[in-house]
Amino acid sequence: MRLGLKTQGSWQRLHTQARQxxxxxxxxxxxxxxxxxxxxxxxxxxxxxxxxxxxxxxxxxxxxxxxxxxxxxxxxxxxxxxxxxxxxxxxxxxxxxxxxxxxxxxxxxxxxxxxxxxxxxxxxxxxxxxxxxxxxxxxxxxxxxxxxLLDLPLLEMDYLSWCQFTAQRFAQPALQALTQDWQAALSEVDWLAPAHPETLQRFAHRYQQLLQQLQKAPHSFSLLQPGRFLLPREQKETKDLTVFPIWPLPLMPQARKKIPAGSYLETLQTAYRHYAEQQIRPFYQTTLAKVDRQIxxxxxxxxxxxxxxxxxxxxxxxxxxxxxxxxxxxxxxxxxxxxxxxxxxxxxxxxxxxxxxxxxxxxxxxxxxxxxxxxxxxxxxxxxxxxxxxxxxxxRPALAEVDGQQLSCLTGRRLSDGQEIAIFPGEIPTHLPQAQDWHSGRFRFIDFAxxxxxxxxxxxxxxxxxxxxxxxxxxxxx
Ligand SMILES: Nc1nc2c(ncn2[C@@H]2O[C@H](COP(=O)(O)OP(=O)(O)OP(=O)(O)O)[C@@H](O)[C@H]2O)c(=O)[nH]1
Ligand SMILES: [Mg+2]
Structure with a gap:
Protein backbone atom coordinates (compact mmCIF):
# COMPACT_ATOMS: atom_id res chain seq x y z
CA MET A 1 0.00 0.00 0.00
CA ARG A 2 1.32 3.48 -0.92
CA LEU A 3 0.81 6.34 1.52
CA GLY A 4 -0.07 9.85 0.31
CA LEU A 5 2.57 12.56 0.93
CA LYS A 6 0.55 14.11 3.77
CA THR A 7 -0.01 10.79 5.47
CA GLN A 8 3.65 9.96 5.08
CA GLY A 9 4.62 13.25 6.81
CA SER A 10 2.24 12.61 9.74
CA TRP A 11 3.54 9.11 10.03
CA GLN A 12 7.09 10.43 10.12
CA ARG A 13 6.16 12.94 12.83
CA LEU A 14 4.44 10.27 14.86
CA HIS A 15 7.45 8.05 14.53
CA THR A 16 9.80 10.83 15.66
CA GLN A 17 7.55 11.71 18.59
CA ALA A 18 7.32 8.09 19.60
CA ARG A 19 11.10 7.82 19.47
CA GLN A 20 11.50 10.94 21.59
CA LEU A 149 18.87 2.84 58.22
CA LEU A 150 18.71 0.97 61.49
CA ASP A 151 15.16 2.18 61.98
CA LEU A 152 13.72 0.69 58.81
CA PRO A 153 12.70 -2.56 60.57
CA LEU A 154 10.58 -0.48 62.98
CA LEU A 155 8.13 0.21 60.15
CA GLU A 156 7.21 -3.47 60.28
CA MET A 157 6.73 -3.68 64.07
CA ASP A 158 4.35 -2.13 66.56
CA TYR A 159 5.67 -0.75 69.84
CA LEU A 160 5.05 -3.86 71.94
CA SER A 161 6.66 -6.13 69.36
CA TRP A 162 9.70 -3.85 69.31
CA CYS A 163 9.90 -3.98 73.13
CA GLN A 164 9.84 -7.75 72.98
CA PHE A 165 12.44 -7.84 70.21
CA THR A 166 14.79 -5.55 72.17
CA ALA A 167 14.26 -7.45 75.41
CA GLN A 168 15.35 -10.64 73.63
CA ARG A 169 18.40 -8.94 72.19
CA PHE A 170 19.42 -7.50 75.53
CA ALA A 171 19.14 -10.96 77.08
CA GLN A 172 21.90 -12.27 74.76
CA PRO A 173 25.18 -12.99 76.56
CA ALA A 174 27.12 -10.23 74.75
CA LEU A 175 24.59 -7.59 75.80
CA GLN A 176 23.28 -8.90 79.12
CA ALA A 177 25.99 -7.50 81.39
CA LEU A 178 26.21 -4.20 79.54
CA THR A 179 22.50 -3.52 79.80
CA GLN A 180 21.71 -4.84 83.27
CA ASP A 181 21.57 -1.39 84.94
CA TRP A 182 19.09 -0.24 82.34
CA GLN A 183 17.01 -3.37 82.83
CA ALA A 184 17.06 -2.83 86.61
CA ALA A 185 15.95 0.81 86.21
CA LEU A 186 13.03 -0.28 84.03
CA SER A 187 11.67 -2.50 86.77
CA GLU A 188 11.44 0.47 89.19
CA VAL A 189 8.61 2.11 87.28
CA ASP A 190 5.00 1.07 86.95
CA TRP A 191 4.56 1.62 83.22
CA LEU A 192 0.78 1.43 83.51
CA ALA A 193 0.67 4.42 85.92
CA PRO A 194 -0.10 7.95 84.65
CA ALA A 195 2.86 9.28 82.67
CA HIS A 196 5.13 12.09 83.95
CA PRO A 197 6.93 13.89 81.12
CA GLU A 198 10.14 14.38 83.19
CA THR A 199 10.40 10.65 83.87
CA LEU A 200 9.96 9.92 80.18
CA GLN A 201 12.66 12.44 79.28
CA ARG A 202 14.99 11.03 81.93
CA PHE A 203 14.60 7.47 80.66
CA ALA A 204 14.91 8.59 77.03
CA HIS A 205 18.15 10.34 77.86
CA ARG A 206 19.50 7.35 79.73
CA TYR A 207 18.56 4.98 76.94
CA GLN A 208 20.25 7.25 74.42
CA GLN A 209 23.45 7.23 76.49
CA LEU A 210 23.30 3.45 76.68
CA LEU A 211 22.95 3.11 72.90
CA GLN A 212 25.81 5.50 72.29
CA GLN A 213 28.03 3.53 74.66
CA LEU A 214 27.10 0.26 72.91
CA GLN A 215 27.96 1.75 69.54
CA LYS A 216 31.50 2.74 70.57
CA ALA A 217 34.56 0.47 70.62
CA PRO A 218 35.23 -1.97 72.16
CA HIS A 219 31.53 -2.95 72.04
CA SER A 220 30.80 -1.76 68.49
CA PHE A 221 27.23 -3.02 68.23
CA SER A 222 25.35 -2.08 65.07
CA LEU A 223 21.70 -2.94 65.57
CA LEU A 224 20.81 -0.11 67.94
CA GLN A 225 17.35 1.42 67.71
CA PRO A 226 16.06 4.08 67.45
CA GLY A 227 18.98 4.93 65.18
CA ARG A 228 18.47 8.67 65.59
CA PHE A 229 19.43 8.27 69.26
CA LEU A 230 22.97 7.61 68.06
CA LEU A 231 23.17 11.15 66.72
CA PRO A 232 23.90 14.07 69.07
CA ARG A 233 21.09 14.95 71.47
CA GLU A 234 21.03 18.59 70.28
CA GLN A 235 19.90 17.56 66.82
CA LYS A 236 16.31 18.54 66.18
CA GLU A 237 15.21 15.00 65.28
CA THR A 238 16.26 13.62 68.65
CA LYS A 239 15.83 16.55 71.02
CA ASP A 240 12.35 15.64 72.23
CA LEU A 241 12.34 12.03 71.16
CA THR A 242 11.02 9.73 73.89
CA VAL A 243 11.17 6.41 72.09
CA PHE A 244 12.62 3.68 74.28
CA PRO A 245 11.59 0.09 74.92
CA ILE A 246 10.22 -1.12 78.26
CA TRP A 247 9.82 -4.55 79.80
CA PRO A 248 8.76 -6.80 81.40
CA LEU A 249 5.44 -6.23 79.76
CA PRO A 250 2.61 -7.32 82.01
CA LEU A 251 0.09 -6.72 79.25
CA MET A 252 1.55 -9.08 76.67
CA PRO A 253 -0.10 -10.36 74.60
CA GLN A 254 -3.76 -10.91 75.63
CA ALA A 255 -4.47 -7.56 77.21
CA ARG A 256 -3.03 -5.26 74.54
CA LYS A 257 -6.39 -3.57 74.32
CA LYS A 258 -6.54 -2.69 78.01
CA ILE A 259 -3.74 -0.12 78.09
CA PRO A 260 -4.82 2.70 80.44
CA ALA A 261 -5.29 6.10 78.81
CA GLY A 262 -2.58 8.59 79.79
CA SER A 263 -0.27 5.85 81.09
CA TYR A 264 3.43 5.65 80.35
CA LEU A 265 2.79 2.72 78.10
CA GLU A 266 0.16 4.54 76.08
CA THR A 267 2.36 7.65 75.78
CA LEU A 268 5.33 5.57 74.65
CA GLN A 269 3.21 3.75 72.11
CA THR A 270 2.04 7.06 70.66
CA ALA A 271 5.59 8.45 70.55
CA TYR A 272 6.77 5.30 68.76
CA ARG A 273 3.98 5.46 66.16
CA HIS A 274 4.65 9.14 65.62
CA TYR A 275 8.38 8.49 65.16
CA ALA A 276 7.72 5.69 62.67
CA GLU A 277 5.20 7.68 60.63
CA GLN A 278 6.73 11.16 60.80
CA GLN A 279 10.41 10.37 60.57
CA ILE A 280 11.13 6.86 59.35
CA ARG A 281 8.41 6.49 56.71
CA PRO A 282 9.06 9.79 54.88
CA PHE A 283 12.79 8.98 54.78
CA TYR A 284 11.99 5.58 53.37
CA GLN A 285 9.45 6.81 50.84
CA THR A 286 11.35 9.78 49.48
CA THR A 287 14.74 8.17 49.32
CA LEU A 288 14.74 4.42 49.49
CA ALA A 289 11.46 3.12 48.11
CA LYS A 290 12.14 4.12 44.50
CA VAL A 291 15.60 2.90 43.74
CA ASP A 292 16.84 0.99 40.70
CA ARG A 293 20.25 -0.22 41.76
CA GLN A 294 21.96 -0.77 45.10
CA ILE A 295 25.45 -0.94 46.43
CA ARG A 396 50.54 2.22 49.30
CA PRO A 397 51.85 -1.35 49.02
CA ALA A 398 55.48 -1.92 49.97
CA LEU A 399 57.87 -4.83 50.56
CA ALA A 400 59.81 -5.28 53.76
CA GLU A 401 62.62 -7.73 54.43
CA VAL A 402 62.21 -9.68 57.66
CA ASP A 403 64.73 -12.46 58.49
CA GLY A 404 65.78 -12.57 54.86
CA GLN A 405 62.18 -12.93 53.64
CA GLN A 406 60.29 -10.41 51.58
CA LEU A 407 56.95 -9.59 53.18
CA SER A 408 54.09 -7.49 51.81
CA CYS A 409 53.25 -4.49 53.92
CA LEU A 410 51.53 -1.12 53.65
CA THR A 411 52.70 2.42 54.19
CA GLY A 412 50.52 5.42 54.96
CA ARG A 413 49.76 8.21 57.43
CA ARG A 414 48.15 6.95 60.62
CA LEU A 415 44.85 8.80 61.13
CA SER A 416 45.23 9.25 64.89
CA ASP A 417 48.51 11.23 64.77
CA GLY A 418 49.40 11.80 61.11
CA GLN A 419 52.63 9.73 61.49
CA GLU A 420 53.98 8.03 58.38
CA ILE A 421 54.10 4.30 59.22
CA ALA A 422 54.67 0.88 57.64
CA ILE A 423 52.59 -2.07 58.91
CA PHE A 424 51.84 -5.74 58.28
CA PRO A 425 48.08 -5.64 58.58
CA GLY A 426 47.56 -9.41 58.72
CA GLU A 427 45.54 -11.90 56.74
CA ILE A 428 41.83 -11.96 56.02
CA PRO A 429 40.25 -15.34 56.79
CA THR A 430 38.53 -17.15 53.94
CA HIS A 431 36.15 -18.97 56.26
CA LEU A 432 34.29 -17.79 59.32
CA PRO A 433 36.71 -17.76 62.26
CA GLN A 434 36.19 -20.22 65.12
CA ALA A 435 35.35 -18.77 68.54
CA GLN A 436 39.02 -19.04 69.70
CA ASP A 437 40.33 -17.21 66.62
CA TRP A 438 38.24 -14.16 67.43
CA HIS A 439 39.85 -13.84 70.85
CA SER A 440 43.45 -14.16 69.77
CA GLY A 441 43.94 -10.45 69.02
CA ARG A 442 44.80 -11.63 65.52
CA PHE A 443 43.27 -8.65 63.73
CA ARG A 444 44.45 -5.10 64.34
CA PHE A 445 43.55 -2.93 61.40
CA ILE A 446 44.14 0.75 61.93
CA ASP A 447 42.67 3.86 60.27
CA PHE A 448 44.69 5.91 57.82
CA ALA A 449 44.47 9.52 56.70
N1 LIG B 1 41.36 3.88 53.69
C1 LIG B 1 40.12 4.16 53.40
N2 LIG B 1 39.33 4.62 54.38
C2 LIG B 1 38.05 4.93 54.06
C3 LIG B 1 37.53 4.77 52.75
N3 LIG B 1 36.23 5.13 52.77
C4 LIG B 1 35.97 5.50 54.04
N4 LIG B 1 37.06 5.39 54.82
C5 LIG B 1 37.18 5.66 56.27
O1 LIG B 1 35.90 5.47 56.86
C6 LIG B 1 35.45 6.67 57.47
C7 LIG B 1 33.97 6.82 57.32
O2 LIG B 1 33.65 7.03 55.96
P1 LIG B 1 32.30 7.81 55.56
O3 LIG B 1 32.21 7.81 54.09
O4 LIG B 1 32.20 9.11 56.25
O5 LIG B 1 31.23 6.80 56.18
P2 LIG B 1 29.64 6.92 56.12
O6 LIG B 1 29.13 5.57 55.74
O7 LIG B 1 29.25 8.06 55.26
O8 LIG B 1 29.28 7.20 57.64
P3 LIG B 1 28.03 8.04 58.24
O9 LIG B 1 28.00 9.36 57.56
O10 LIG B 1 28.38 8.16 59.69
O11 LIG B 1 26.82 7.21 58.01
C8 LIG B 1 36.25 7.79 56.79
O12 LIG B 1 36.37 8.92 57.64
C9 LIG B 1 37.59 7.09 56.56
O13 LIG B 1 38.35 7.07 57.75
C10 LIG B 1 38.41 4.25 51.74
O14 LIG B 1 38.05 4.08 50.56
N5 LIG B 1 39.68 3.97 52.12
MG1 LIG C 1 28.29 9.79 55.61
Missing part, protein backbone atom coordinates in the same frame (compact mmCIF):
# COMPACT_ATOMS: atom_id res chain seq x y z
CA UNK A 21 9.04 9.59 24.16
CA UNK A 22 10.88 6.32 24.17
CA UNK A 23 14.20 8.10 24.65
CA UNK A 24 12.82 9.98 27.62
CA UNK A 25 11.18 6.91 29.07
CA UNK A 26 13.81 4.35 28.25
CA UNK A 27 15.79 5.54 30.87
CA UNK A 28 17.12 7.69 31.52
CA UNK A 29 16.90 8.23 35.20
CA UNK A 30 18.59 5.85 37.57
CA UNK A 31 18.54 6.09 41.32
CA UNK A 32 21.36 4.33 43.08
CA UNK A 33 20.92 3.43 46.74
CA UNK A 34 24.19 3.55 48.62
CA UNK A 35 23.42 1.40 51.62
CA UNK A 36 25.72 1.00 54.58
CA UNK A 37 25.93 1.37 58.31
CA UNK A 38 27.55 4.39 59.89
CA UNK A 39 31.24 4.59 59.04
CA UNK A 40 31.01 2.06 56.20
CA UNK A 41 32.19 4.67 53.69
CA UNK A 42 29.02 5.99 51.96
CA UNK A 43 29.99 9.66 51.85
CA UNK A 44 33.53 8.91 50.71
CA UNK A 45 32.20 6.55 48.04
CA UNK A 46 29.71 9.12 46.74
CA UNK A 47 32.27 11.94 46.71
CA UNK A 48 34.83 9.81 44.91
CA UNK A 49 32.27 8.48 42.42
CA UNK A 50 31.24 12.05 41.55
CA UNK A 51 34.86 13.12 41.14
CA UNK A 52 35.77 10.21 38.86
CA UNK A 53 32.60 10.41 36.78
CA UNK A 54 33.07 14.15 36.26
CA UNK A 55 36.44 13.33 34.71
CA UNK A 56 35.42 10.11 32.98
CA UNK A 57 35.58 11.70 29.53
CA UNK A 58 39.39 11.87 29.80
CA UNK A 59 41.47 9.20 28.05
CA UNK A 60 42.57 6.44 30.40
CA UNK A 61 39.99 7.26 33.08
CA UNK A 62 38.17 4.37 34.77
CA UNK A 63 39.61 1.61 32.55
CA UNK A 64 37.23 -1.13 33.78
CA UNK A 65 34.13 1.01 33.21
CA UNK A 66 33.26 0.07 29.61
CA UNK A 67 31.59 3.33 28.45
CA UNK A 68 34.60 5.31 29.71
CA UNK A 69 37.14 2.90 28.21
CA UNK A 70 35.33 3.00 24.88
CA UNK A 71 35.42 6.80 24.97
CA UNK A 72 31.61 6.97 24.83
CA UNK A 73 31.21 9.34 27.80
CA UNK A 74 30.96 12.79 26.24
CA UNK A 75 30.54 14.97 29.32
CA UNK A 76 29.28 14.73 32.89
CA UNK A 77 28.03 17.55 35.06
CA UNK A 78 26.29 18.03 38.38
CA UNK A 79 22.71 19.29 38.00
CA UNK A 80 22.28 22.50 39.99
CA UNK A 81 19.05 21.16 41.53
CA UNK A 82 19.26 18.14 43.80
CA UNK A 83 16.59 15.40 43.63
CA UNK A 84 13.17 16.70 44.76
CA UNK A 85 12.88 17.72 48.38
CA UNK A 86 16.56 17.25 49.28
CA UNK A 87 19.40 19.58 50.15
CA UNK A 88 22.37 19.44 47.76
CA UNK A 89 24.98 16.83 48.72
CA UNK A 90 28.12 18.81 49.71
CA UNK A 91 30.23 17.21 46.98
CA UNK A 92 32.35 20.32 46.37
CA UNK A 93 33.31 20.66 50.04
CA UNK A 94 34.06 16.95 50.31
CA UNK A 95 36.26 17.01 47.23
CA UNK A 96 38.01 20.15 48.44
CA UNK A 97 38.82 18.23 51.63
CA UNK A 98 40.19 15.28 49.68
CA UNK A 99 42.36 17.46 47.43
CA UNK A 100 43.48 19.73 50.29
CA UNK A 101 47.01 19.46 51.79
CA UNK A 102 46.93 17.57 54.06
CA UNK A 103 43.82 15.86 52.72
CA UNK A 104 40.84 15.27 55.01
CA UNK A 105 38.05 12.73 55.17
CA UNK A 106 34.54 14.19 55.02
CA UNK A 107 32.69 14.54 58.33
CA UNK A 108 30.20 11.90 59.45
CA UNK A 109 26.83 12.72 57.87
CA UNK A 110 24.14 14.31 60.02
CA UNK A 111 21.35 15.03 57.53
CA UNK A 112 19.79 13.97 54.28
CA UNK A 113 21.12 15.29 50.96
CA UNK A 114 21.19 14.31 47.31
CA UNK A 115 22.72 15.06 43.98
CA UNK A 116 21.88 14.32 40.34
CA UNK A 117 24.61 13.74 37.78
CA UNK A 118 23.83 14.33 34.15
CA UNK A 119 25.83 11.91 32.03
CA UNK A 120 25.87 12.61 28.28
CA UNK A 121 27.11 9.61 26.33
CA UNK A 122 27.13 7.97 22.93
CA UNK A 123 24.94 4.85 23.15
CA UNK A 124 26.31 1.46 22.20
CA UNK A 125 25.94 0.51 18.54
CA UNK A 126 22.94 -1.72 19.25
CA UNK A 127 21.00 1.10 20.94
CA UNK A 128 21.89 3.91 18.56
CA UNK A 129 18.78 3.51 16.42
CA UNK A 130 16.61 3.74 19.49
CA UNK A 131 18.39 6.40 21.50
CA UNK A 132 20.08 8.47 18.79
CA UNK A 133 23.70 9.58 18.50
CA UNK A 134 23.82 11.03 21.97
CA UNK A 135 21.76 10.31 25.07
CA UNK A 136 21.59 11.40 28.70
CA UNK A 137 21.42 9.38 31.87
CA UNK A 138 20.41 11.18 35.05
CA UNK A 139 22.04 9.45 37.96
CA UNK A 140 20.46 10.25 41.33
CA UNK A 141 22.51 9.73 44.47
CA UNK A 142 21.45 10.22 48.08
CA UNK A 143 23.43 10.49 51.27
CA UNK A 144 22.11 10.13 54.81
CA UNK A 145 23.40 9.21 58.26
CA UNK A 146 23.93 5.44 58.40
CA UNK A 147 22.11 5.31 61.73
CA UNK A 148 18.83 6.16 60.02
CA UNK A 296 25.84 -2.33 49.94
CA UNK A 297 29.01 -1.09 51.62
CA UNK A 298 30.43 -3.12 54.50
CA UNK A 299 33.36 -2.30 56.75
CA UNK A 300 34.56 -5.85 57.45
CA UNK A 301 37.80 -4.70 59.04
CA UNK A 302 35.89 -3.16 61.91
CA UNK A 303 34.19 -6.49 62.61
CA UNK A 304 37.51 -8.35 62.43
CA UNK A 305 39.03 -5.90 64.90
CA UNK A 306 36.16 -6.01 67.35
CA UNK A 307 35.36 -9.70 67.34
CA UNK A 308 32.60 -12.20 66.92
CA UNK A 309 29.80 -10.27 68.65
CA UNK A 310 30.44 -7.26 66.37
CA UNK A 311 30.50 -9.48 63.28
CA UNK A 312 27.25 -11.24 64.19
CA UNK A 313 25.50 -8.04 65.17
CA UNK A 314 26.46 -6.30 61.94
CA UNK A 315 25.32 -9.34 59.99
CA UNK A 316 21.93 -9.25 61.76
CA UNK A 317 21.59 -5.47 61.31
CA UNK A 318 22.28 -5.70 57.57
CA UNK A 319 19.97 -8.63 57.00
CA UNK A 320 17.17 -6.90 58.97
CA UNK A 321 17.43 -3.62 57.11
CA UNK A 322 17.82 -5.17 53.65
CA UNK A 323 14.35 -6.67 54.08
CA UNK A 324 12.95 -3.14 53.65
CA UNK A 325 14.10 -2.78 50.05
CA UNK A 326 12.05 -3.81 47.03
CA UNK A 327 13.89 -6.30 44.87
CA UNK A 328 12.71 -7.69 41.55
CA UNK A 329 12.84 -7.49 37.82
CA UNK A 330 11.85 -4.22 36.15
CA UNK A 331 9.85 -3.86 32.98
CA UNK A 332 10.11 -0.48 31.28
CA UNK A 333 6.82 0.73 32.83
CA UNK A 334 7.64 -0.53 36.27
CA UNK A 335 10.99 1.19 36.02
CA UNK A 336 9.19 4.47 35.40
CA UNK A 337 6.43 4.26 37.98
CA UNK A 338 7.39 1.86 40.75
CA UNK A 339 10.95 0.72 40.25
CA UNK A 340 12.48 -2.21 42.02
CA UNK A 341 16.14 -2.92 42.56
CA UNK A 342 17.28 -5.23 39.76
CA UNK A 343 21.02 -5.33 40.50
CA UNK A 344 22.91 -5.35 43.77
CA UNK A 345 26.62 -4.93 44.34
CA UNK A 346 28.09 -6.05 47.66
CA UNK A 347 31.29 -4.17 48.41
CA UNK A 348 33.84 -4.61 51.16
CA UNK A 349 35.14 -1.07 51.67
CA UNK A 350 38.57 0.23 52.70
CA UNK A 351 40.32 -2.55 50.75
CA UNK A 352 43.45 -0.40 50.82
CA UNK A 353 43.75 -1.34 54.52
CA UNK A 354 44.92 -4.81 53.54
CA UNK A 355 47.81 -5.87 51.34
CA UNK A 356 47.14 -6.60 47.66
CA UNK A 357 47.31 -10.37 48.14
CA UNK A 358 44.53 -10.19 50.77
CA UNK A 359 42.02 -8.18 48.77
CA UNK A 360 40.44 -11.23 47.13
CA UNK A 361 40.03 -12.77 50.59
CA UNK A 362 38.16 -9.67 51.67
CA UNK A 363 35.65 -10.35 48.93
CA UNK A 364 35.35 -14.02 49.96
CA UNK A 365 34.80 -12.99 53.58
CA UNK A 366 32.14 -10.48 52.54
CA UNK A 367 30.29 -13.19 50.63
CA UNK A 368 30.38 -15.38 53.73
CA UNK A 369 28.99 -12.62 55.89
CA UNK A 370 26.15 -11.73 53.53
CA UNK A 371 25.44 -15.16 52.08
CA UNK A 372 21.91 -15.42 53.51
CA UNK A 373 20.90 -11.89 52.58
CA UNK A 374 22.23 -12.19 49.06
CA UNK A 375 20.50 -15.54 48.61
CA UNK A 376 17.21 -13.85 49.59
CA UNK A 377 17.89 -11.09 47.08
CA UNK A 378 18.68 -13.56 44.29
CA UNK A 379 15.41 -15.39 44.99
CA UNK A 380 13.70 -12.29 43.60
CA UNK A 381 15.46 -12.76 40.28
CA UNK A 382 18.00 -10.05 41.07
CA UNK A 383 21.66 -10.28 40.08
CA UNK A 384 24.23 -9.83 42.83
CA UNK A 385 27.95 -9.28 42.43
CA UNK A 386 30.64 -8.61 44.99
CA UNK A 387 34.04 -6.98 45.17
CA UNK A 388 36.40 -5.23 47.55
CA UNK A 389 37.10 -1.57 46.88
CA UNK A 390 38.71 1.59 48.16
CA UNK A 391 36.87 4.72 47.07
CA UNK A 392 39.90 6.79 48.07
CA UNK A 393 43.27 5.22 48.74
CA UNK A 394 45.03 5.97 51.97
CA UNK A 395 47.91 3.47 51.73
CA UNK A 450 43.56 9.84 53.02
CA UNK A 451 46.03 10.49 50.25
CA UNK A 452 45.23 13.56 48.17
CA UNK A 453 43.30 12.78 45.01
CA UNK A 454 44.24 14.49 41.73
CA UNK A 455 41.98 17.54 41.57
CA UNK A 456 41.52 17.74 37.79
CA UNK A 457 41.65 14.16 36.63
CA UNK A 458 40.46 10.66 37.32
CA UNK A 459 43.68 8.90 38.27
CA UNK A 460 43.55 5.10 38.49
CA UNK A 461 46.00 5.25 41.39
CA UNK A 462 43.54 7.18 43.55
CA UNK A 463 41.10 4.31 44.11
CA UNK A 464 40.82 0.54 44.03
CA UNK A 465 38.20 -0.95 41.74
CA UNK A 466 35.83 2.01 41.77
CA UNK A 467 35.66 1.55 37.99
CA UNK A 468 34.62 -2.09 38.44
CA UNK A 469 31.90 -0.97 40.83
CA UNK A 470 30.63 1.52 38.23
CA UNK A 471 30.71 -1.17 35.57
CA UNK A 472 28.59 -3.47 37.75
CA UNK A 473 26.10 -0.73 38.62
CA UNK A 474 25.82 1.32 35.44
CA UNK A 475 27.68 -0.50 32.67
CA UNK A 476 24.55 -1.97 31.10
CA UNK A 477 22.65 1.32 31.20
CA UNK A 478 25.11 3.40 29.16
Missing amino acids: HWQRAAAQRLRLAVTGLSGSGKTVFLSSLIHHLLHSDQPGALPFFTPARQGRIQAVRVCPDPPAGLALFPWRENLQGLTHQPPLWPRSTSSLSGVTLEIRYRPRQALKRLLGESAILYLELIDYPGEW ILVDLLKTLNQGQHCFQDMQTALSELLRSFQYGRNGILRRLFSPKIDKVLLAATKADHVTTNQQANLQVFLNLMLQESSREIRFNGVTTQSLSLASVRAT PEAIQPHQSDTGDHLRLDQALEALLGDRL
